[in-house]
Amino acid sequence: MKLIIICIIQLILVPALSPFFVGIVRKVKARLQNRRGASVFQPYSDIWKLLHKDEVISEDASWIFRYTPYILFSITIIVGASIPLFVTTFTNYFTSDFLVVVYLLALGTFFLALAGLDVGNAFGGFGSSREMTVSALTEAGLVFSILVLALTAHTTNLFSIASHIESLTLHSHAQYVSICLAFIGFIIALLAETGRFPFDNPSTHLELTMIHEAMILEYSGKRLALIEWASANKLLIFISLGSNLFLPWGIANSIDSADIIFSLVLFLLKVTCFCVAIAALESSIAKVRYFRIPDLLLTSFILSVIAIILVI
């Protein structure tokens, strides 16, 4: 019984909480800009409102445009259920290999980019082109930074990595330094994958700079709601990966109720800290020029390579 409840929590935790954390990021950013900002629950209301609106779909759109939101949203739920959130005991063997997670997310990006091209407006295509460019270059840093942990933990299963890193006593300074370097590499990849500063501006609709927003320009109504929700999920997925793989202390290793409640609270705290940090980062740096993005992404890759060399 307890196991079933835990499974259900694991399944719905990401979609249930992701709008809240987007709200937190927005709230903190607003405070840092001396605004009061909307309530942290505003993203829920946005999604609810969009779900109940009529839709306009371009007559040029094909089934790819129509089904991409569903595919994208489903993928974020599958990935959300297959990463460590608050327990490590049940190793979800189906999809929790980290390469599977990376490639499932790539599948979502693939369809989103196609949907951007599908309606044939002047912005969608450029959004897709930029998105594929950024994601092609980000993947290396992402995979290699997690690979550092996988090599430390001798497994590529995300749950096992989390539980192994949690019980890890760091033997040497090299190991410590390497995990820190990998963490920096991962953070850069996180910002790029979730379309935050300095790669993309999630709150702009300015043609010259937008990447993610350009692809979804033609969406409205329930499909827009799903896409917004999916990108909120993606943000929470990456933050959870960051907090549970690199700083897994406190994650529950058994299904003891007290442990789990403690671990859940700690998880929420960690994610909130991440959100505040991201908001602070976004408020303090400017978006970089598009052709500077590769430099940053290669930095993430090279930091991870150095980390791997240190750890092996």
Next chain:
Amino acid sequence: MIDILVKISFFFMLSSFIIGAVGSLVFMRNNWLANLCGNLFAFAGSAFGIITSAVILITGSVISCSLPTSFTLFTLSLHIDSLSAFFLFIISLISLLCSIYGIGYITHFFNKYNIGTLGFFYNIFIAGMVLVVTANNGLFFLIVWEIMSLASYFLVIYEHKDKENIKAGTLYFVMTHIGTAFIIFAFLLLYKTTGSFDFTIIKDNISGISPFMKNSIFVLTIIGFGTKAGIIPLHTWLPGAHPAAPSHVSALMSGVMIKTGIYMFIRIFLDILPDAPLWWGYTILIIGSISSLLGILYALIEHDIKRLLAYSSIENIGIILLGLGSALVFFSLNMKSFAIMGLIAALYHTLNHSIFKALLFMGAGSVISGTHTRNIEEYGGLIKTMPQTAFLFLIGSMAVSALPPFNGFFSEWLTFQSLFHGIKSFSFFTQLIFIIAAGSLIFTGGLAAACFVKAFGITFLARPRSEAAKHAKESSFTLRIGMASLAVLTLFFGLFAGPVSSMLSRISKSLCVFQDSESAISTQFHAVKLQDDFAIVSMPGILISLVLFITGIVIIIYLLTRNQKIRKGITWDCGTSLTPRMEITDTGFSRSLITIFGGLLKPSRQSDIEYHDANQRYFQKLNIATLGTRHDIYNTYLYKPLQGLVTIIADYVKTIQSGNINGYILYIFIAMMSLLLLFVI
């Protein structure tokens, strides 16, 4: 019993190809008869090929037979072990479906080109490939290798009214014979060491071979068979030749023919030559990294859909070599269970690439027969006029981009895992090589996705960019049958990754070097698991969860929002009228990646561009613009210097050309005397 059965089936296969070849020549006055004869007999032959290989693969038996000839060194000997049978299976499977596709595809050549000769060379080509992977005698091998190469050359120049095709064919002809020269040299070295051309005898007698000889054979083999496999920088013929052939032949060339090079790599490095030293594996890993990364970058630039696919084949050969290279390194380090894993990854990707590349070439062929152009910039919106082709091409694109749940994902996953195990190994230098290999594989994966978003998106999505694309029609029934079967196979080989990998592990263990070692992969009923619980993946699990969640969410959202209306409107047009010119172009899509990788790709620059609407522009002239076309770096740094060297040597040699007949007789005399002396000594 099985022995006889397999021999009979093999005989039937060869006779079908021969009847098909001769028959289509006989009926060449009648287009339809020639078409049916050529393709149906190829179909029958391939079906017998599948039976032959399936029986051998399932029973694990080894079949050999030989016919002695009047030359002692040359016997018509065949030897089919599991490895040969596996490649025989790939060849037969793809040619089976290509033949179905061909029946419909060829019709647009009617009354333009001779259908009889196409059927003739098509059958001879398949027969040549089949014999290449089963021949067991060096000289016999060279003959069938040449038959395969020449038949494919004639298929490349089949549309001979296009001058470009003749040019591509000539380059192919030259390159393939340079390759063959190296292969002959390698076989002669083997003969010198063991005194035989028979592969079995060579294998038995080779143990005392000197390291220098072994390494020379390695280098010669890499160059010789690498030319056929299309490794960079020996690939120059490939992007020209593959697109020039009719599409179903392109599918065979790209999907299958280049794999004969891989077959001989495995045969020679892991089966015939003993004790591969460590640097062989390193070399192959580096070649694989370069080929995969540069291959996909060149594919990204390409505007010609078939050239794009050809470059992507180079990329996939690179990925196969990453698997094979890691197998060789592990083999030298005596980590045999991981070597088997690397070999399984290589073999699995060989199979997968054949399937999805054939599918993509067939899809491209359908698009070309609908629009009569190969230029991606002139497509657009084809998903509305050719919905089924579009769907099948999308499956191929996802498989080639290694996206789950299709087969490309699993073999790439396995390649990744072998490379990760290499990173875990002990010597620093090995780790470094493996890090480079894994890094290039990751970049390749991401760039492949970008490349195929471009290929699919620009071709099939948005609005038509030309009149031809607007009036395209869905391709005929046999074309779609061929493609649909391949699409089902991509899903099948993705879904049944477990059983297929245990089959491949049996094939690897049938090589005598791996005879008594265990594979690092174990398969449970739905999942594939690596040694020490390092990794586990369940392909059916991924597929089921995707299907379940997507349908679930579609239903939930439908129930939640069924009262909301959906209105059709025009795409937001910024207040102007919508034209195809508003859409992103192929060049535009890949422009940013080209700029980022400009150092490698060396895109050409055009200065002083004048616009046709110059008087309306504020800047009438632009001084410099970067174009997508490129100067190939290997042309500048490898082939040009080589050509210069040859010219210089030729200049020197020229001096002995006196033009005097007596002089030439003297040369012949000297040559004969020195040969005689050499023989006596």
